[in-house]
Amino acid sequence: xxxxxxxxxxxxxxxxxxxxxxxxxxxxxxxxxxxxxxxxxxxxxxxxxxxxxxxxxxxxxxxxxxxxxxxxxxxxxxxxxxxxxxxxxxxxxxxxxxxxxxxxxxxxxxxxxxxxxxxxxxxxxxxxxxxxxxxxxxxxxxxxxxxxxxxxxxxxxxxxxxxxxxxxxxxxxxxxxxxxxxxxxxxxxxxxxxxxxxxxxxxxxxxxxxxxxxxxxxxxxxxxxxxxxxxxxxxxxxxxxxxxxxxxxxxxxxxxxxxxxxxxxxxxxxxxxxxxxxxxxxxx
Amino acid sequence: xxxxxxxxxxxxxxxxxxxxxxxxxxxxxxxxxxxxxxxxxxxxxxxxxxxxxxxxxxxxxxxxxxxxxxxxxxxxxxxxxxxxxxxxxxxxxxxxxxxxxxxxxxxxxxxxxxxxxxxxxxxxxxxxxxxxxxxxxxxxxxxxxxxxxxxxxxxxxxxxxxxxxxxxxxxxxxxxxxxxxxxxxxxxxxxxxxxxxxxxxxxxxxxxxxxxxxxxxxxxxxxxxxxxxxxxxxxxxxxxxxxxxxxxxxxxxxxxxxxxxxxxxxxxxxxxxxxxxxxxxxxxxxxxxxxxxxxxxxxxxxxxxxxxxxxxxxxxxxxxxxxxxxxxxxxxxxxxxxxxxxxxxxxxxxxxxxxxxxxxxxxxxxxxxxxxxxxxxxxxxxxxxxxxxxxxxxxxxxxxxxxxxxxxxxxxxxxxxxxxxxxxxxxxxxxxxxxxxxxxxxx
Numbered sequence: 001x002x003x004x005x006x007x008x009x010x011x012x013x014x015x016x017x018x019x020x021x022x023x024x025x026x027x028x029x030x031x032x033x034x035x036x037x038x039x040x041x042x043x044x045x046x047x048x049x050x051x052x053x054x055x056x057x058x059x060x061x062x063x064x065x066x067x068x069x070x071x072x073x074x075x076x077x078x079x080x081x082x083x084x085x086x087x088x089x090x091x092x093x094x095x096x097x098x099x100x101x102x103x104x105x106x107x108x109x110x111x112x113x114x115x116x117x118x119x120x121x122x123x124x125x126x127x128x129x130x131x132x133x134x135x136x137x138x139x140x141x142x143x144x145x146x147x148x149x150x151x152x153x154x155x156x157x158x159x160x161x162x163x164x165x166x167x168x169x170x171x172x173x174x175x176x177x178x179x180x181x182x183x184x185x186x187x188x189x190x191x192x193x194x195x196x197x198x199x200x201x202x203x204x205x206x207x208x209x210x211x212x213x214x215x216x217x218x219x220x221x222x223x224x225x226x227x228x229x230x231x232x233x234x235x236x237x238x239x240x241x242x243x244x245x246x247x248x249x250x251x252x253x254x255x256x257x258x259x260x261x262x263x264x265x266x267x268x269x270x271x272x273x274x275x276x277x278x279x280x281x282x283x284x
Numbered sequence: 285x286x287x288x289x290x291x292x293x294x295x296x297x298x299x300x301x302x303x304x305x306x307x308x309x310x311x312x313x314x315x316x317x318x319x320x321x322x323x324x325x326x327x328x329x330x331x332x333x334x335x336x337x338x339x340x341x342x343x344x345x346x347x348x349x350x351x352x353x354x355x356x357x358x359x360x361x362x363x364x365x366x367x368x369x370x371x372x373x374x375x376x377x378x379x380x381x382x383x384x385x386x387x388x389x390x391x392x393x394x395x396x397x398x399x400x401x402x403x404x405x406x407x408x409x410x411x412x413x414x415x416x417x418x419x420x421x422x423x424x425x426x427x428x429x430x431x432x433x434x435x436x437x438x439x440x441x442x443x444x445x446x447x448x449x450x451x452x453x454x455x456x457x458x459x460x461x462x463x464x465x466x467x468x469x470x471x472x473x474x475x476x477x478x479x480x481x482x483x484x485x486x487x488x489x490x491x492x493x494x495x496x497x498x499x500x501x502x503x504x505x506x507x508x509x510x511x512x513x514x515x516x517x518x519x520x521x522x523x524x525x526x527x528x529x530x531x532x533x534x535x536x537x538x539x540x541x542x543x544x545x546x547x548x549x550x551x552x553x554x555x556x557x558x559x560x561x562x563x564x565x566x567x568x569x570x571x572x573x574x575x576x577x578x579x580x581x582x583x584x585x586x587x588x589x590x591x592x593x594x595x596x597x598x599x600x601x602x603x604x605x606x607x608x609x610x611x612x613x614x615x616x617x618x619x620x621x622x623x624x625x626x627x628x629x630x631x632x633x634x635x636x637x638x639x640x641x642x643x644x645x646x647x648x649x650x651x652x653x654x655x656x657x658x659x660x661x662x663x664x665x666x667x668x669x670x671x672x673x674x675x676x677x678x679x680x681x682x683x684x685x686x687x688x689x690x691x692x693x694x695x696x697x698x699x700x701x702x703x704x705x706x707x708x709x710x711x712x713x714x715x716x717x718x719x720x721x722x723x724x725x726x727x
């Protein structure tokens with residue numbers, strides 16, 4: 001009896017030792033040299049694996065960043081400058097600075113502004129709806145309102161406003177990864193610079209139809225009249241295909257265009273409410 | 285395999301074809317066929333005659349477009365189609381009804397076919413004939429099999445398996461002999477192969493008329509075959525199975541099994557093109573539905589490019605109880621999002637459906653009953669495909685042959701939980717087809 005137990009222990013222990021030696025040999029023979037910096041970088045990454053950087057996940061990003069000698073073209077929108085400085089520190093190179101971005105919904109076709117012209121009762125996803133037809137309003141460009149962007153957001157930063165039927169972005173949660181923008185079949189969502197204290201001016205419409213047609217479909221549509229472009233001192237506004245676009249790198253947030261727009265298609269957000277006489281705070 | 289048996293509801297079957305008057309303005313779409321859109325060859329302000337070429341093919345798979353009316357070209361530009369998407373249209377203000385030279389407008393039947401195969405194909409191409417069964421695939425391409433492929437059997441699709449539609453049935457009764465000559469022309473274009481005309485059993489008058497015409501005209505190797513009434517009997521692959529007892533394998537074309545399938549309305553268009561030099565500028569359309577009274581159902585011979593709103597107005601407006609207007613059959617047709625849209629070559633109906641007949645129920649949960657798999661005529665598993673489409677699992681979707689889906693809608697029709705099966709599957713199919721296409725290009 002005791003003999004059996006002893007032999008069992010001896011055999012198993014021996015087997016363990018032999019196999020451990022085999023494993024050791026294999027490990028030394030087939031050792032993959034991996035840059036320890038990859039692990040280090042991965043540790044400082046946000047770990048969201050959102051794909052906003054263009055890679056499959058944080059590890060893939062770290063791998064690519066280490067392999068490439070510069071950080072040009074590698075940017076983690078979620079971590080922003082803070083994380084990128086750390087990554088640059090690990091790699092011993094200079095960080096590429098990039099202004100933080102935020103998702104902006106460029107459609108103001110609320111139920112009031114843009115009345116429904118038909119009823120859609122198919123599958124409730126924007127992608128399918130867009131493939132079937134132009135949508136249940138007269139505007140073939142605007143938000144379809146099924147919330148593909150909400151489903152795409154990993155950070156819970158977008159929600160549908162039941163009152164307007166449009167998605168609302170929570171600036172504090174949005175990381176600018178761009179998942180919503182990719183999920184939107186109508187390309188309504190754009191990534192724009194967050195701006196100082198989140199202040200932004202943008203055209204909340206992408207309707208390329210002629211003014212009269214666009215206006216008929218939606219009372220808040222950009223009609224491409226070009227008044228905003230005329231009033232802009234920074235040359236930041238261009239009107240192409242009957243729709244105005246404000247270049248966020250040139251815009252100085254003077255808000256002159258907002259007052260000029262006849263349909264209210266230009267939105268200024270997060271500006272402090274000031275007494276009307278003094279607007280110096282916005283002109284930087 | 286599979287299939288469903290919806291009530292055929294052919295209310296307009298006894299209504300003779302009436303000629304629809306000319307509209308004031310015709311809007312001719314440049315994307316009336318499968319493949320590349322046509323390129324306009326007229327300018328604003330030009331005077332065009334009926335049957336004059338106004339657009340050229342934009343690629344190999346494309347077709348000529350002819351003016352359906354005579355008048356002045358008012359504008360060329362984007363206009364919303366049925367689904368509200370912008371498509372280039374040529375707008376023509378109708379002035380009179382002057383036909384281009386060389387078009388034979390007499391009603392005499394011409395049975396001699398003195399042309400060679402190439403001449404026939406050229407004539408069909410020049411007249412812009414496309415398949416009128418729904419897919420609007422250019423006919424001259426289909427009648428010209430790739431080198432090495434031989435057509436053994438020409439199948440004429442007279443199934444008209446979609447409920448409500450009666451335009452094919454009416455032309456089979458009223459223009460029987462012309463159709464048979466058209467069939468013989470296509471047969472000649474395919475080097476004289478065997479031909480089977482497949483008609484569903486719920487149209488006995490059409491079967492008798494077609495068989496009598498075949499016997500009378502005496503063309504060889506044309507046979508009329510009675511098919512079971514079943515949806516989608518008129519699907520290309522289903523028809524080949526029913527007539528030739530052969531299954532077209534996944535990823536293959538009908539010609540790989542030696543079959544060429546053409547619609548009956550296409551046969552008529554081919555007759556008019558080859559024997560009368562008349563381009564494809566008219567087609568037959570049914571105005572019907574379950575929310576429209578029996579005395580307001582019509583079959584019209586319309587000029588392509590007539591706005592739907594004109595047809596609706598002429599036939600007495602939209603009935604009050606209508607919840608949805610569909611262009612095409614109730615199973616595969618498209619809901620009309622824009623009634624100002626113009627009719628195209630493939631338009632086959634204006635269908636008014638009531639709320640009860642058309643609006644979907646709130647989707648529930650899949651209860652794994654398997655009815656969709658029973659109904660699928662292609663032997664797919666729609667419930668599985670739905671799940672894979674939702675998960676966007678492209679490799680698995682391809683493995684489960686989503687690209688074989690013919691989008692007939694049997695799965696959705698049979699689903700007791702009212703799941704939007706086809707909506708998702710169509711989406712997944714599109715993506716998988718894109719992947720396969722890009723892979724083939726890379727090779």
